Amino acid sequence: MKIFDVLTRARTALALAGLMALSGCAVSVPREAEVRTQLPATARWAASVWGAAIPGQGTGDEPSDGSGVGSGVGSGAAPAEASVGASVGTSPPRVLTAEGAVRLAFGENPRARLLRAEFLKEMAAVDAAAAAGGVSWSWSRLRPEAGLAQLALALSVPLEDWLTLPARRRQAYWDRAAAAQRAGWETLQLEHEVRIAWATAVGMAQRSAELATAAEVAGLEAELSSRYHDAGSLSRADWHAHELQSGEALSAAAEASVAAAIARATLATLLGLPSTDPRLLLPEQLPALPQIPSADTERTAALAAQALRQRLDLRAARSGVTARLLEAARVHRWSKLPALQLGVESEREPDGERRRGPALEGEWSPVRVAEAGLATATVNAAQAQAELLAVQVVNEVTLRTQAYRRAVELANLQSERLVPLQEAKLSESLKRYNYMLEGPFAPLEERRHGAAMAARASEWQLAAWVAFQELQQALGDAP
Numbered sequence: 001m002k003i004f005d006v007l008t009r010a011r012t013a014l015a016l017a018g019l020m021a022l023s024g025c026a027v028s029v030p031r032e033a034e035v036r037t038q039l040p041a042t043a044r045w046a047a048s049v050w051g052a053a054i055p056g057q058g059t060g061d062e063p064s065d066g067s068g069v070g071s072g073v074g075s076g077a078a079p080a081e082a083s084v085g086a087s088v089g090t091s092p093p094r095v096l097t098a099e100g101a102v103r104l105a106f107g108e109n110p111r112a113r114l115l116r117a118e119f120l121k122e123m124a125a126v127d128a129a130a131a132a133g134g135v136s137w138s139w140s141r142l143r144p145e146a147g148l149a150q151l152a153l154a155l156s157v158p159l160e161d162w163l164t165l166p167a168r169r170r171q172a173y174w175d176r177a178a179a180a181q182r183a184g185w186e187t188l189q190l191e192h193e194v195r196i197a198w199a200t201a202v203g204m205a206q207r208s209a210e211l212a213t214a215a216e217v218a219g220l221e222a223e224l225s226s227r228y229h230d231a232g233s234l235s236r237a238d239w240h241a242h243e244l245q246s247g248e249a250l251s252a253a254a255e256a257s258v259a260a261a262i263a264r265a266t267l268a269t270l271l272g273l274p275s276t277d278p279r280l281l282l283p284e285q286l287p288a289l290p291q292i293p294s295a296d297t298e299r300t301a302a303l304a305a306q307a308l309r310q311r312l313d314l315r316a317a318r319s320g321v322t323a324r325l326l327e328a329a330r331v332h333r334w335s336k337l338p339a340l341q342l343g344v345e346s347e348r349e350p351d352g353e354r355r356r357g358p359a360l361e362g363e364w365s366p367v368r369v370a371e372a373g374l375a376t377a378t379v380n381a382a383q384a385q386a387e388l389l390a391v392q393v394v395n396e397v398t399l400r401t402q403a404y405r406r407a408v409e410l411a412n413l414q415s416e417r418l419v420p421l422q423e424a425k426l427s428e429s430l431k432r433y434n435y436m437l438e439g440p441f442a443p444l445e446e447r448r449h450g451a452a453m454a455a456r457a458s459e460w461q462l463a464a465w466v467a468f469q470e471l472q473q474a475l476g477d478a479p
Contacts, residue, residue, distance in 0.1 A: 031119070031120060031123045031176075032050045032116065032119070032120075033050065034176065034177075034180040035050040035119065035180045035183045035184050035187070036050040036184075037180075038177075038180050038181050038183075038184040038312060038315075039184045039187070039188070039312075039478070040310065040476075040477060040478045042477070042478040043187075043188060043191070043478030044478075045099075045102045045103060045106055045191055046106075046184070046187040046188050046190075046191050046478060048106065049106055049112055049115065049116065049187055050116070050183075050184075050187070093278045093279060093281045094281065095281050095282070095283050096198075096279060096280060096281055096282055096283075097283070098194075098195050098198050098199070098479075101194050101195070101197075101198040101267065101271060102191050102194050102195065102479075104271045104272070104273065104279065105190065105191075105194045105270055105271050105272065106190075106191075107272075108271055108272030108273055109190075109270060109271060109272035110272060111190060111270075111272075112187075112190065115183060115186055115187055115190070118183070119179060119180070119183040122179045123176065123179060126172050126175045126176055126179065127172070129168065129171075129172065129175075130165075130168045130169050130171070130172035132161070132162065132165055133157055133158040133159075133160075133161025133162045133165070134157070134158065134161075135155065135156070135157050136155070136156045136157070136158075136341065136343070137153070137154065137155045137156070138152075138153070138154045139151075139152070139153050139154075140152045150347070151347065152345070152346070152347045153345070153346045153347075154343060154344070154345040154346075154359060155343045155344055155345075156341045156342060156343025156344075156359065156361065157341070157342055157343060158339070158340075158341060159340040159341065159342045160334060160337075160339055160340060164330055164334065167326065167329075167330045168330070170326055171323050171326040171327050171330070174319050174320070174322045174323035174326065175319075175320075175323045177316075177319040178316045178317075178319035178320040178323060179316075181312045181313070181315045181316035181319060182312070182313065182316045184312045185311075185312035185313045185316065185476075188312065188473075188476070188478065189473070190270075191478070191479055192469050192472065192473045192479060193270060194267075194270050194271070195469050195479050196465075196466055196469045196470075197263070197266050197267040197270050198267055198282075199286060199462060199465040199466060199469070200263045200266070200267070200462065200466065201260070201263040201264045201266070201267040201282055202282050202283055202285065202286050202462075203263075203286055203458055203459070203461060203462025203465065204256070204259050204260040204262075204263040204264075204462070205260045205263070205264070205282060205284075206284065206285050206286070206458040206462075207256050207259075207260070207455045207458045207459055207462070208253070208256040208257050208259070208260040209284075210451050210452070210454040210455035210458060211249070211252050211253040211256040211451070211452070211455045212253045212256075212257070213451040214249050214252070214253065214448050214451035214452045214455065215246075215249040215250045215252070215253035217249075217444055217447050217448040217451060218242075218245050218246040218248075218249035218250070218448050219246050219249075219250070220444060221242045221245065221246060221441060221444045221445065221448065222242050222243050222245070222246035224242075224440060224441070224444070225238065225239045225242035225243070225441070226239065226243075242441070245448075249448065249452075256455070261275075264280065264282075267280070268280060285458070286458075286461055286462065286465055289408055289411065289461070289464050289465065289468065290468055300397070300398055300401055303397050303401060303475060304393070304394045304397045304398065306475060307393050307394070307396075307397045307474060307475045307476055308390060308393060308394070310475070310476045310477070311393055311475075311476035312476060313389065313476075314386070314389050314390060314393055314476075317382070317385060317386035317389050318386050320382050320386070321379070321382045321383050321386050324375070324378050324379045324382045325379055327375055327378075328372075328375035328376055328378070328379045331368075331371055331372045331375040332372045332375065332376075334368070335368045335369050335371065335372035336368075336369070337364075338363055338364035339363045339364070339368075340361065341359075341361040341363075342358070342359075343358070343359045343361075344356065344357070344358055344359060345357060345358075345359045393474070396474040397471075397474045397475060399474075400467065400470050400471040400473075400474040401471060403467045403470070403471075404464065404467040404468055404470075404471045407460065407463045407464035407466075407467040408464045408467075410460045410463075410464075411457070411460040411461045411463070411464040413460075414453070414456060414457035414460050414461075415457045415460075415461065418453060418457070419450070419453055419454060419457055422446070422449060422450045422453050423450060425446050425449075425450075426443065426446040426447055426450055429442045429443045429446045430443050
């Protein structure tokens, strides 16, 4: 008897374990960790959104960029340094670096939380599609005018849902991989977008300052020319020329000021902060540019191959193709068979007689064949989209590599060659003015030209920084 009880319990335990394994009621997988495994190892800020070590949550292993800016992801918490400075009132705000801007964006911008929410929603949809089949039941009680009532009980399960469960689980694996890779790609894009916005805000502010200096010098020229004209030492045509130059310089400075304000507001929006927030203290100029990558054909081909291996959007497209292939194979296999319901029925007649037995129900519709055709078309579309994206990746890497090299060369030409030459011209013009070999307008004009040239140099440096970030995006690297 004891042996019978042990065997019964063993069968019951095995049945329960099998049911839990099939229905997915076991311990849930940490879904957000799947995104972190897809990100590059150097993507510390992007990984912090998806891992357990979230900055500002007291984990003790949060990365530090030395910028003194930090926050809690999804908590809306202000940086520790900013809160301390606000309470004490003695610590001055620190300059916001690119690393600090990314950390603020991942902590303050609701877009980071939206990325997590969209990913978890997609995971829930994948889990629902890969869930095990359910159980249908029915019960009826027919009471006649006299005698006992007739009772009927039926239990059934969708046979196809249970038989296709392993295939749907394999498809769900690749659907989850594609979702994690897309989420990782979107997270990297947010980081690149923040860095580009930070560089744009710094570069446009620097350009605005240089053009404001040029407008100030042009205003001095116009004022001096007006005095010379009133004294009869300057013709009306030359006076008007100086006035025109002052108006053009003032207009350019005003336009640059508006562009700098727009760039600052764009950065503030990405950081999830108002543009007047004291943490938006930007540096006066952009840091030095990174090293220029080689432009030879072999190096460009190596970069393109690297992008084809590591671009998360391309990997997501390929994972999606695999999932669609598995889905199409399953749909084709079952499209010619009816949908079966397998179960048991039990009836009790009014006279007390009981009848039990198995039951099988089938349903077939031409819709199943049409769904198989739709699955095939979906596979073809996914394959074509992945191939198209691969071609775009190769061409984009080639273009971004060349664009970055040209932007760096032009920026170096402006800052290392043209700006020093303009400064030398200004120095010579000042010497000639001191020796009374020419009037005061020449040094002022050279100073105005120097400020305008410095503004152009800042434009090219900004273009080089943006080109560098776009190259990193094309390669699929972390900044």
